[in-house]
Amino acid sequence: MNYRGPFRIRADRDKPVPQIEHPYDAIVRVTRSLICGSDLHLYHGMVPDTRVGMTFGHEFTGVVEEVGSGVQKLKVGDRVLVPFNIACGTCPFCKQELYGNCHESNPEATAVGGFFGYAHIAGGYDGGQAEYVRVPFADVSPTVIPEGMDIEDAVLLTDVVPTGYQAAEMGGIRKGDTVVVFGAGPVGIMAARCAWLFGAGRVIVIDHLDYRLEFVKNYAYCEAYNFKEMDDPVVFLKKQTDWFGADVCIDAVGCDASGSALQTITGKKLLLQAGSATALHWAVNSVKKGGIVSVIGVYGPPFNMVPMGSIMNKGITLRTNQASVKRLLPKLIDHVMSGRLNPKGIITHRLPLEEISDAYHIFSAKRDNCIKPLLIPPRANLA
Amino acid sequence: MANTSKTFTPPSSKRSENQEPTENFTNVGTPGRIFSLLGGTALAYYGWKKKDSSLGKSLTTAGAYLLLRGVSGFCPVNKALQIDTAHADFEGFEVTSSVTILKPRNEVYQFWRQLENLPKFMEYLKSVKQIDDKRSHWVAKVPKNIISKETLSTVAWDAKIEQEEENNRIVWRSEPNSEVENSGEVRFTDAPANRGTVVQATISYHPPFGVAGELAAKLLNPAFKELVKQDLRRFKRLLEAGEIPTIIGQPSGRKDENY
Ligand SMILES: NC(=O)c1ccc[n+]([C@@H]2O[C@H](COP(=O)([O-])OP(=O)(O)OC[C@H]3O[C@@H](n4cnc5c(N)ncnc54)[C@H](O)[C@@H]3O)[C@@H](O)[C@H]2O)c1
Numbered sequence: 001m002n003y004r005g006p007f008r009i010r011a012d013r014d015k016p017v018p019q020i021e022h023p024y025d026a027i028v029r030v031t032r033s034l035i036c037g038s039d040l041h042l043y044h045g046m047v048p049d050t051r052v053g054m055t056f057g058h059e060f061t062g063v064v065e066e067v068g069s070g071v072q073k074l075k076v077g078d079r080v081l082v083p084f085n086i087a088c089g090t091c092p093f094c095k096q097e098l099y100g101n102c103h104e105s106n107p108e109a110t111a112v113g114g115f116f117g118y119a120h121i122a123g124g125y126d127g128g129q130a131e132y133v134r135v136p137f138a139d140v141s142p143t144v145i146p147e148g149m150d151i152e153d154a155v156l157l158t159d160v161v162p163t164g165y166q167a168a169e170m171g172g173i174r175k176g177d178t179v180v181v182f183g184a185g186p187v188g189i190m191a192a193r194c195a196w197l198f199g200a201g202r203v204i205v206i207d208h209l210d211y212r213l214e215f216v217k218n219y220a221y222c223e224a225y226n227f228k229e230m231d232d233p234v235v236f237l238k239k240q241t242d243w244f245g246a247d248v249c250i251d252a253v254g255c256d257a258s259g260s261a262l263q264t265i266t267g268k269k270l271l272l273q274a275g276s277a278t279a280l281h282w283a284v285n286s287v288k289k290g291g292i293v294s295v296i297g298v299y300g301p302p303f304n305m306v307p308m309g310s311i312m313n314k315g316i317t318l319r320t321n322q323a324s325v326k327r328l329l330p331k332l333i334d335h336v337m338s339g340r341l342n343p344k345g346i347i348t349h350r351l352p353l354e355e356i357s358d359a360y361h362i363f364s365a366k367r368d369n370c371i372k373p374l375l376i377p378p379r380a381n382l383a
Numbered sequence: 384m385a386n387t388s389k390t391f392t393p394p395s396s397k398r399s400e401n402q403e404p405t406e407n408f409t410n411v412g413t414p415g416r417i418f419s420l421l422g423g424t425a426l427a428y429y430g431w432k433k434k435d436s437s438l439g440k441s442l443t444t445a446g447a448y449l450l451l452r453g454v455s456g457f458c459p460v461n462k463a464l465q466i467d468t469a470h471a472d473f474e475g476f477e478v479t480s481s482v483t484i485l486k487p488r489n490e491v492y493q494f495w496r497q498l499e500n501l502p503k504f505m506e507y508l509k510s511v512k513q514i515d516d517k518r519s520h521w522v523a524k525v526p527k528n529i530i531s532k533e534t535l536s537t538v539a540w541d542a543k544i545e546q547e548e549e550n551n552r553i554v555w556r557s558e559p560n561s562e563v564e565n566s567g568e569v570r571f572t573d574a575p576a577n578r579g580t581v582v583q584a585t586i587s588y589h590p591p592f593g594v595a596g597e598l599a600a601k602l603l604n605p606a607f608k609e610l611v612k613q614d615l616r617r618f619k620r621l622l623e624a625g626e627i628p629t630i631i632g633q634p635s636g637r638k639d640e641n642y
């Protein structure tokens with residue numbers, strides 16, 4: 001794919017195939033690739049330094065076609081799932097298993113590590129909504145797909161499953177806790193589902209798209225409510241929790257939230273802040289005193305308006321990060337293989353890579369009951 | 384001196400191709416070069432501040448080019464200028480930068496002491512060859528012209544290690560009459576709490592030709608400092624991660640451009 005500017009994405013057959021540039025690189029032929037809510041932030045032009053000519057895509061599986069001279073674990077022909085974080089594996093942050101915050105893979109930044117197919121603030125590496133990808137540090141994160149695992153489950157392990165799981169994990173959920181998840185996109189759906197694994201007693205999901213609320217109720221066995229039908233979601237949640245507030249709130253929306261005119265105008269129209277922080281406000285205001293707010297939805301530079309007074313005076317713990325995919329993979333592969341998690345159930349659309357611009361449109365406009373679109377490149381099924 | 388100056392014959396020079404610069408070439412009546420020098424410096428500096436944009440890159444390149452044109456044009460009289468009294472009390476410029484590398488001190492030291500390794504992380508160095516234990520031959524890259532970023536002419540000099548203490552310190556200096564007069568010191572110390580090695584590099588260079596050079600160097604100093612800092616950052620990444628991760632070389636969907 002080729003990014004041409006906000007809301008303009010096209011399939012590009014002329015972009016050259018990437019080459020090995022470093023000894024630890026591998027070239028991977030993509031077999032499946034997903035579009036993510038994070039890609040929508042790029043698509044909507046919300047992320048600084050998103051450059052025309054880039055290829056997005058950070059959720060992909062593939063077959064190793066070529067390896068650099070330094071690669072030892074991966075072999076040509078291996079079927080791999082490639083975590084969205086690019087991690088060197090040796091810096092102090094990688095050593096702490098903060099693979100999303102690698103100090104080396106993103107040359108210019110001091111916050112986030114390198115990602116595939118994201119803006120140049122995340123390193124500018126071309127991503128997996130393509131036929132071939134150059135994968136740096138090929139021995140560190142890419143993982144051979146276990147025998148017997150469905151490729152559609154595997155591709156969801158590159159981001160959505162670990163991200164949803166980490167959202168629940170960061171919530172520090174204790175047995176019997178009431179957990180509120182804002183956002184019924186793929187990440188929120190997975191977070192709601194994973195909340196049970198940590199012992200939640202009640203899981204509530206908030207969104208404004210009825211088809212997604214319907215979906216999440218069935219998929220994650222939870223309650224789901226439409227915020228458009230409430231006067232004030234915070235008051236609604238307080239009522240639901242006997243005026244205590246939820247034990248844990250998860251923001252699985254990020255900087256593209258709707259629901260507050262003030263936030264939308266300052267964040268998305270006037271660009272006085274980095275997108276709108278509506279869901280984050282709701283999360284902070286509806287969590288109990290001393291509760292935990294887990295922010296998995298993405299916010300970017302430069303800053304957002306945050307109700308610090310409430311965070312301070314309620315004694316809230318804020319926990320947030322990019323998911324550390326490699327850290328969570330062993331556990332999650334086990335959950336998938338044992339059937340406790342069924343990731344591919346959230347894929348609603350399967351399209352050829354050539355139809356990528358339609359895929360973005362459908363996913364962004366929430367058309368056709370879309371939850372998660374999957375792209376299949378023309379060369380995906382070569383032997 | 385004479386043979387290297389060929390590489391640097393400025394295009395605007397009125398000298399004919401095969402005529403070597405002569406001793407009677409002085410800095411009187413060379414406003415073109417001073418202009419190149421100052422203009423180049425300003426451009427390079429401005430470009431450096433905007434170095435992430437392609438415009439910035441071209442400006443830096445252009446600026447560096449003009450600057451070197453200015454410098455090289457004066458090179459033949461370098462010697463003469465060194466006896467210039469106005470110049471005699473001027474010490475030159477010095478930048479210091481440091482970085483902490485998560486590797487044992489002897490490993491960091493050995494990597495640096497193998498001078499052939501330096502171009503792996505020093506962006507503008509093309510090659511370094513050790514001539515013998517103490518002496519080495521350095522070749523640095525010079526941008527060729529503004530539009531095609533292609534390589535580049537080069538500038539070369541010989542340097543000598545003047546002092547070294549294993550795992551502690553290396554001091555070097557360019558040989559007398561070098562086209563690029565410079566010297567440097569790099570120190571290696573243990574970082575506290577087993578956090579690796581602190582590498583501190585101090586690099587001095589002596590701008591030729593008196594006041595104009597001094598002014599140019601002053602303007603360019605922040606850019607130079609940034610360069611040294613970036614080189615050290617690259618050194619850290621090379622040692623810690625085994626490579627300097629970049630997207631350089633990555634094709635772009637934008638015509639005629641990379642990454
Ligand atoms: N931290 C990570 O590692 C990581 C990884 C992947 C995705 N993400 C982020 O997670 C977020 C969700 O991703 P996704 O793929 O599910 O995206 P998505 O766009 O499909 O889902 C977002 C959902 O939030 C809903 N929403 C909008 N405003 C809301 C509000 N005020 N309250 C409640 N719901 C609201 C939307 O209707 C939509 O259903 C994005 O910000 C994405 O960037 C983070």
Ligand SMILES: [Zn+2]
Pocket residue numbers: 036037038039058059084159160
């Ligand atoms: Zn994603």
Ligand SMILES: [Zn+2]
Pocket residue numbers: 087088089090091092093094095101102103104105
């Ligand atoms: Zn790292």
